[in-house]
Amino acid sequence: MCRHLAYLGPTTSPAEILLRPAYGLYHQSWSPRLQRYGTVNADGFGFGWFTAGDPEPARYRRAVPIWADENLPDLARVLRTHALLAAVRSATAGTAAGAAAAAPYTGDGWLFSHNGALPGWPGTAGKIAELLDPADLLELETRVDSALVWALLRRRLRAGQEVGDALAATVAEIVQHTDARLNLLVTDGRQIAATTWGDTLFHRLELGRSVLVASEPGDDGPGWTPVPERSVLLATPEAVVVRPLDPTAALREDRVR
């Protein structure tokens, strides 16, 4: 289904990250090379980015395919950022359309994207929704499975849980109830955190300089490293750490429930 990526590194333009690479996110919208579910990602797109000195990211999201946005090439060329998260969307059956349904979702200084699905949405999500307070549910930006996943993760981040543990516990509590695919990706502009649970993910680290985490390689150059299925990844330009995602362990000492 969707394809997503996150970047931390020297200040550059979104065009360099999204549009220029031969098989980058732009290209992946009509011709992904490794996508396991769906064919094209034409149900909208979005990117969020951080600028120096501001902890809150900005977002640009559209309901159209990324190639159909006439304003994007100029905008992406002139913006500058050191931290960006972007996604092209292939909507899951039963979910809402529109710009609000395109990642990244945001809140509390985070950008979030979900590559995957809660099968049978929305009928199968009742038990998962019960994990949230009614107030959290009313805050959902749109009726999309990913918005519910983001609400679950955000609740954990707000409670002060470390982001890798929060991601693992979010996946663990969802898969107790449904056979979901949950490749999750977040950044606060300082670190990137991600899970693999059902789809592909790669990272490329230029040690001490930059790191990219992406559903699939944006070019045929060296350095792309696959992330094993069922992992939690934490990445900065200084290090990438990948550990197994064990749902039982993730919930064993869980206090945010």
Ligand code: GLN
């Ligand atoms: N379920 C999410 C959506 O509908 C993500 C879909 C995907 O990964 N293709 O937007």
